[in-house]
Amino acid sequence: MRLTRSTRTASGICGLLVAAGTATGCAGAGTLAQGGGDSAIVVAIIANPQMEDAISLAPEFFEEQAGIDVSFITLPENEARAKITASVATGGGEFDVVMISNYETPQWAENGWLTNLQPYADKTRGYDPQDFFPSIRQALSYDGDLYSVPFYGESSFLVYRDDLFRQAGLKMPAQPTWPQVAELARKLDDPARGVSGICLRGLAGWGENLAPLNTVVNTFGGRWFDMDWDAQLTEKPFVDAVEFYVDLVQSYGEPGAATSGFSECVTLYAQGQAAMWYDATSMVSTIESEADSTVVGKNAYAPAPVVETDVSGWLYSWSLGIPETSDSKDEAWEFVSWMTDKDYIRLVGEELGWARVPPGSRLSTYQIPQYAKQAKAYAEPTLTALKTVDPNKPTVDPVPYSGIQFVGIPEFQDLGTRVSQQVSAAIAGQQTVEEALDQSQGYAEVVGDSYQED
Numbered sequence: 001m002r003l004t005r006s007t008r009t010a011s012g013i014c015g016l017l018v019a020a021g022t023a024t025g026c027a028g029a030g031t032l033a034q035g036g037g038d039s040a041i042v043v044a045i046i047a048n049p050q051m052e053d054a055i056s057l058a059p060e061f062f063e064e065q066a067g068i069d070v071s072f073i074t075l076p077e078n079e080a081r082a083k084i085t086a087s088v089a090t091g092g093g094e095f096d097v098v099m100i101s102n103y104e105t106p107q108w109a110e111n112g113w114l115t116n117l118q119p120y121a122d123k124t125r126g127y128d129p130q131d132f133f134p135s136i137r138q139a140l141s142y143d144g145d146l147y148s149v150p151f152y153g154e155s156s157f158l159v160y161r162d163d164l165f166r167q168a169g170l171k172m173p174a175q176p177t178w179p180q181v182a183e184l185a186r187k188l189d190d191p192a193r194g195v196s197g198i199c200l201r202g203l204a205g206w207g208e209n210l211a212p213l214n215t216v217v218n219t220f221g222g223r224w225f226d227m228d229w230d231a232q233l234t235e236k237p238f239v240d241a242v243e244f245y246v247d248l249v250q251s252y253g254e255p256g257a258a259t260s261g262f263s264e265c266v267t268l269y270a271q272g273q274a275a276m277w278y279d280a281t282s283m284v285s286t287i288e289s290e291a292d293s294t295v296v297g298k299n300a301y302a303p304a305p306v307v308e309t310d311v312s313g314w315l316y317s318w319s320l321g322i323p324e325t326s327d328s329k330d331e332a333w334e335f336v337s338w339m340t341d342k343d344y345i346r347l348v349g350e351e352l353g354w355a356r357v358p359p360g361s362r363l364s365t366y367q368i369p370q371y372a373k374q375a376k377a378y379a380e381p382t383l384t385a386l387k388t389v390d391p392n393k394p395t396v397d398p399v400p401y402s403g404i405q406f407v408g409i410p411e412f413q414d415l416g417t418r419v420s421q422q423v424s425a426a427i428a429g430q431q432t433v434e435e436a437l438d439q440s441q442g443y444a445e446v447v448g449d450s451y452q453e454d
Contacts, residue, residue, distance in 0.1 A: 039331045040069040041096035044084050046318060047074045048263065049286050050152060050358050051099070053348060054339050061347060062338045068331050077261070078205045085413065088113050093325035096332040100148055101207075102139035102317050103406050109142035115322040118145035120333045127337055131362045133386055136317045148321035149340045153360030154282040155304070155313035155385030156215060156405075157378075162300040164188060164195070164275050178216065178244060178305045181276065185252035188275035197252030199274040200245065203261035204424040206416025211314065211405040212278055213423065215304060217241040219312040221396040224407050224444060229400060229451040231444035233419070233437050237308075237396075243433045246426050258428035270295060278305065280316065281382045282359055288378070289355040296355075301381040308396050313385040314405040317361070345371075360386060400451070411447045418443045 045051045055072050063070055073095070075083060084098045088108065100108070108114045121129040129137065129146060136153040140146055158181065160172055168187060173180055185197030201209045217223075222238035225231060232238055249257045254268050262279060266286050269277045270293035277283070287293045304312040320336045322329055338344060345365050348357050354374035357365060359382060365371055366379055375382075394404045402408040406416065422436035 038067060039328060040071065041326075041328050041331050041335060042071045042073065042094060043097040043099075043335065044073045044075070044080065044087070044095045045099045046077055046080050048077070049266075049292065050282070050356070051318075053352055053356055054151075054344075057347060057351065058335075061351075062335060066331075066334050066338070068334060070335060076263075077207055081205075081207060081413070088323050088325075091325050093323070093327075095323060096326040096328050097336055098321050098323060099151070099318055100321050101319060102136070102315065103403070103408065103412075105140045105148045105319065105321065106142045107408070107410055108321070109147035113324055114147045115324055115326070115329055116145050117147060117149055117322065117333070117336070120337070121146055121149065124333075124337050126343075127341060128364075131342065131364050133360065133363060135315055135386055135389065136361060139315060139391065140317060140319050148319035149336060150317040150319045150361040151340055152282055152285075152358035153315075153317040153386060154280040155315060155360070155382065155389055156212065156279060157281055157304055157313060157381050157385055158276060158278045158302040159269070159283065159287065159299050159378075160184075160276040160302065161188075161272075161274075161295065161298055163298045165300075172300065172302050174302070176302050176305045178219070178248075178307050181278075181305045182244070182248050182252070185248065185276060189252040190275075194273055196254045196268070196274045197276065198248065199254045199260070199265040199268050199277040199279075200249045200257065201261050201265060201279065202249055202253070202257035202424055202427040203259055203264070204417070204421040205261065206406065206413060206420055208261040208420065209423055209427075210416050210420045211280075211316075213242065213245050214405045215312045215314050216245050218395040218404065219305070219307045219309045220244070221308045223395055223397060223399050225400060225448050225451075227398055227400050229448040231441055231448045233441040233444050239433065239437055242423065242426075242437060246423070246433050249427055250429070258424045280314075281378070281385060284359060284375070284378045284382070285356050288374070289353060291353065291356075299377060301378050303381065303385065311385075311388045313389050315386070315389040315391055316405065409447070409451075411450075415443055415447050 058070055087094050121127050132150055133153050136150050140148045189197030201212055203209055217238055220237045220241035222241050223232045254260055265277055265279060266283055268274050270287045272294050288296055290296055306312045322332045326332050342364055345357055349370055354370050357371055391402045391404050406412055419440040422440050425431050426433050426436040
């Protein structure tokens with residue numbers, strides 16, 4: 001018989017827990033205690049620009065007003081995933097609020113690890129959970145109830161330097177294909193001027209290089225598993241996609257691509273060191289910010305490139321959940337609702353600039369006149385991407401899992417990390433793609449076999 005998520009979770013995260021230990025004593029903690037309130041909560045959060053904005057605003061606009069002290073544990077993405085998973089899965093109880101995604105939320109809700117937030121959301125005046133993007137709201141729900149709420153939502157698209165395209169006499173197709181993108185990258189690659197043809201993630205991590213790579217695999221017609229849970233990583237569509245990706249980033253990508261993740265690519269692109277970048281739509285909060293980017297006003301946007309599929313964008317949300325182990329659930333919800341409310345969107349716009357607004361979570365964000373003006377170049381591509389993705393039909397042929405840039409099973413944290421390391425090694429030139437995928441196929445077969453009927 002096929003096992004359910006709840007009976008499989010322990011084996012699915014075993015490798016991760018061994019590697020990560022527990023979350024006790026997290027290094028790199030940033031503590032803010034200016035509120036002077038009677039209550040205190042601990043929030044585990046990803047270290048990226050949007051989250052750093054929330055940390056900067058919290059003392060004045062949340063702690064002082066709510067009378068709740070907030071201690072933030074801020075960690076890089078890969079480390080945060082490991083620490084948060086280890087803590088929540090083992091019932092460690094270190095955190096009152098955790099930043100997770102639509103990968104973890106339904107699985108952890110089924111396991112009983114997360115607090116049902118629907119009653120909180122429904123009774124909080126003005127919070128309006130129906131204002132969340134339907135695709136995001138559904139992705140963060142279990143049995144129809146929200147178990148985490150979105151801080152921002154994203155799909156993926158291709159940003160490119162419109163000024164460089166015009167100077168080179170090039171034009172971006174309305175719906176580019178990956179071979180067309182590769183040819184454009186070849187023509188725009190200019191190492192002498194410090195400009196790469198394209199930036200693509202190469203850093204190991206199931207949420208790093210596998211995020212964009214999986215969309216490439218999907219649109220080439222690749223699958224992680226067929227409907228019988230037979231691993232497919234050495235089948236031609238999967239191999240062709242990985243070979244294409246590795247060759248593209250090696251030939252025309254950024255220097256040191258094997259160690260470049262989202263943070264590195266957003267910095268490189270914002271500093272004018274890449275002509276194109278395929279990644280999360282949330283990039284706009286940085287690359288369109290006058291305070292953070294040298295290319296503001298020089299960008300244009302195109303849909304995620306395709307090959308065999310009609311669309312190829314992903315669906316993802318960094319969201320906030322409350323572990324069942326928290327002893328301060330009401331205080332935790334006060335913070336969660338503050339950071340994900342309509343008023344927070346306006347607060348960021350008014351205090352930090354409208355380019356810094358967390359995108360893709362609420363429909364009403366795109367009705368704010370100041371944001372609509374700021375987001376004129378990228379609002380429609382973002383909205384279109386979020387409306388057209390289908391996590392249940394990510395590729396050409398049917399698959400037994402859901403998810404676009406991930407496989408929605410507990411084992412994928414460990415499996416994806418292992419495979420991503422093999423791909424990163426191939427990008428670094430330490431092994432061939434064939435060698436990387438032969439090894440990865442073995443990892444996937446172990447997982448697939450465990451889902452097959454006896």
